[in-house]
């Protein structure tokens with residue numbers, strides 16, 4: 167396989183010792199609403215978490231919990247109806263929410279890249295793969311000739327295991343399989359050597375075998391290049407297998423976060439526990455599966471309780487509805503926002519390493 171002389175590769179970071187002292191990205195008390203004809207959707211409420219250089223953080227939770235919105239907020243792609251009501255998104259020392267649009271354009275794609283769920287739909291159908299990738303690279307490296315950009319792209323495609331890369335560059339997205347398109351998206355994301363990649367359900371449209379190959383590729387590239395990743399997923403097994411830490415979102419609130427080895431093994435929040443109980447992992451028969459009780463509250467309500475999980479929580483107390491979410495620490499980075507976190511004995515749960523879907 168050809169090497170990539172044009173793209174220096176930093177030493178791979180140790181996954182077990184991510185740098186947390188000066189986070190690459192810190193989302194601080196982010197609160198976002200959307201104006202709609204039927205009222206304001208209170209999509210994110212006081213969301214805070216950080217990610218160090220080279221670290222991989224999984225953002226997990228049910229559909230509608232605010233995972234994609236969080237990723238789009240970092241890219242500043244929330245759209246005109248979104249209202250950032252509070253908070254900061256500090257990336258490498260600068261608050262992305264206050265950057266000029268020009269500065270944001272220089273950051274987006276170059277320093278922070280996003281990989282979307284449905285690659286085929288995300289790639290421009292009327293451009294060849296080569297034009298898509300070369301244009302991305304040249305939009306951030308103005309002095310780079312098309313030929314030089316093409317050479318770098320060919321080397322990158324070769325690195326990610328695409329056979330006959332020069333040939334592939336002539337194809338249109340519609341001529342490629344879903345798995346191949348996802349590889350092209352990954353190439354597009356890594357083309358400008360970003361510091362952070364946000365991967366939003368990058369494998370959910372793929373079959374299980376291709377999922378594994380694409381995840382292996384994505385995480386190998388992140389590790390060998392020291393790129394941090396936010397991995398948005400429903401799949402606790404993938405989160406457990408590939409990520410350093412997990413952030414659990416429910417109805418726009420972060421309820422638990424910490425090392426995957428703690429959060430997905432010994433959850434201390436009843437919601438995380440409920441998510442794990444609803445998975446087939448570690449259960450001898452399907453009868454042991456517990457259905458998720460209730461559903462997410464209507465986020466247009468103006469009288470949402472302080473804890474948006476309160477109405478589903480088996481241990482709810484009056485304080486849950488009326489008092490701000492407390493922050494309880496169970497280790498240097500294991501934080502639970504709950505009035506009555508689980509005791510360790512109740513919390514112990516097998517790691518979700520064999521589960522496949524939430």
Ligand SMILES: Nc1ncnc2c1ncn2[C@@H]1O[C@H](COP(=O)(O)OP(=O)(O)OP(=O)(O)O)[C@@H](O)[C@H]1O
Nearest residue numbers: 200202207209228229230231232233234235236465
């Ligand atoms: N443009 C918008 N206008 C109004 N509401 C929106 C908009 N975008 C998202 N929402 C709402 O914000 C909430 C969070 O949505 P988000 O897409 O982040 O959820 P998610 O956790 O990523 O779900 P999924 O796993 O299904 O992608 C949902 O209630 C959704 O309906």
